Amino acid sequence: MRIGVLGAGAIGGFVGGCLLAGRADVIFVGRQARGTVWQQDGLRLTDLDGRDDVIGPERIAYCDTVSSLRGCDVVLVAVKSGQTADAAASLSPVLAAGTPVLSLQNGIENTATLKRVLPSAKVLRGxxxxxxxxxxxxxLHRATEGEIVVEDDPAMVSIAPFFRAGGLPLQLRHDMEAVQWAKLLMNLNNAVNALSGLPLRQQLGMRGFRRCLALSQREALSLLVAEGRVRPARLTPLPPSWLPTVLDLPDGLFRMLASRMLKIDETARSSMADDLAAGRFPEVDWINGELVALAAKLGRSAPVNARLCALVKEAAAHGLKPWQPAALLEELERVARPLAQRTGGHAVEVGDDRGGS
Ligand SMILES: NC(=O)c1ccc[n+]([C@@H]2O[C@H](COP(=O)([O-])OP(=O)(O)OC[C@H]3O[C@@H](n4cnc5c(N)ncnc54)[C@H](OP(=O)(O)O)[C@@H]3O)[C@@H](O)[C@H]2O)c1
Known part of the structure; x- marks a missing residue:
């Protein structure tokens, strides 16, 4: 089986590298500069559980053109959400009909985009x-824990063993939309983390920032309840609806109850923080923005997540001025307050409640 990885970045590199370590036949597609380094130095894979594998340069097949994925039996998509449509368009003439295309991306919309641009492929959610x-x-270093979850589909029968051989246990599930929404609830921290300018563990250790995340999650949960279509899956020991309450707890209690959530390497940051640092357009529209879109569909507003989108984009455009926890919380509580309270009862045009800029 030949496995293609479209997007040789953090996730594509780590997952593809693990598959290679498990003796799979993998070809990476990514930027040439990265390929040159990997094909010269090899690839080192480590994790917080003590993994330390080095894959020799001679084993690394890497190309900067998507056409090199011709003939692959499965393609893993690991580009950022904003790059999905373009990446899929270049994959379209290359892919044989029925080839499994497994999205390893965050957000909800990527698989729909892949299905739209690649109608003859078998698109799977991961x-x-x-x-x-x-x-x-x-x-590449895995800095937190957890098992990859993939849509339970007959195509996975021949693919899953390669993941297991590479030290990547897989869960196969039928409720992938619920799984993706549960992950999105966690990913709401990406924006808070990016705005904090701090490593994840330090940021999550600060109650003010956790309360920002709790506000953003409460807004998400209430929109999902209002829509009534999907209930986020339970991916943690606590049900998703309890997460905001736990996040609100004082630091000591939070550390006791949520020690697993803090099992993060000291230097790890969210990929949205990495985007800001690297001057790349952040993925925020596909995460917090998904809630702004859902609110609009329901005729409601999502002021907290709209404000987080706006703040992250502002930081991307003009440089990050890291927020203090109390200031960010005050800003989000301000936009979350009903409009009448914010304006002291003065009439304000309806529909102006997004807080975005
Ligand atoms: N990083 C994490 O810890 C993490 C964890 C879970 C899920 N995710 C999700 O996984 C997805 C990938 O994230 P990531 O952090 O791995 O992203 P990333 O490090 O930016 O990797 C994507 C790579 O693909 C390259 N690329 C994009 N389009 C390409 C094309 N058409 N041809 C060749 N190369 C292309 C990008 O290059 P340029 O940057 O030059 O465009 C980048 O190097 C996202 O949806 C993210 O939310 C990330």
Whole structure:
């Protein structure tokens, strides 16, 4: 089986690298500069549980053109959400009909985009729960824990063993939309983390920032209840609806109850923080923005998530001025307050409640 990886970045590199370590035949498609380093130095894969594998440069097949994925039996998509449509369009003339295309991306919309642009492919939803960092140009590190979840489909019968051989246990599930929404609830922290300018563990250790995340999650949960179509899956020991309450707890209690959530390497940051640092357009429209879109569909508003979108985009455009927890919380509580309270009872045009800029 030949496995193609479209998007040789943090996730594509780590997952593809693990598959290679498990002796799969993998070809990476990514930017040439990265390929040059990997094909010169090899690829080192480490994790917080002590994994330390080095894959020799001679084993790394890497190309910067999508056409090299011709003939692959499965393609893993690991580009950022904003790049999905273009990446899929270049994959379209290359892919044989019925080829499984497994999205390992965050957000809800990527598989719909892939299905639209690749109507003859077998698009499968995947969810990667862990964070991957790049301590060096040829070194990828899994900085948190969790098992990859993939849509339970007959195509996975021949693909899953390669994941297991590579030390990536898989859960196969039928409720992938619920799984993706549960992951999106966790990913709402990406924006808070990016705005904090801090490593994840330090940021999540601060109650003010956790309360920002709790506000954003409460808004999400209330919209999902209002829509009534999908209930986020339970991916953690606590049900998703309890998460905001736990996040609100004082630091000591939170550390006791949510120690697993804090099992993060000290230097790890969210991939949205990495986007800001690298000057890339952040994925925020596909995460917090998904709630703004859902609110609009329901004739409601999502002021907290709209404000987080606006703040992250502002930081991307003009540079990040890291927020203090109390200031960010005050800003989000301000936009979350009903409009009448914010204006002291003065009449304000309806529909002006998004708080975005
Ligand atoms: N990083 C994490 O810890 C993590 C964890 C779970 C899920 N995810 C999700 O996984 C997805 C990928 O995230 P990531 O952090 O791995 O992204 P990433 O590090 O930016 O990797 C994507 C790579 O693909 C390259 N690329 C994009 N389009 C391409 C094309 N058409 N041809 C060749 N190369 C192309 C990008 O290059 P340029 O940057 O030059 O465009 C980038 O190097 C996202 O949806 C993210 O939310 C990430």
């Amino acid at each position: 969810m990667v729960p862990f964070n991957v960092t790049m301590p060096g140009p040829a070194h």
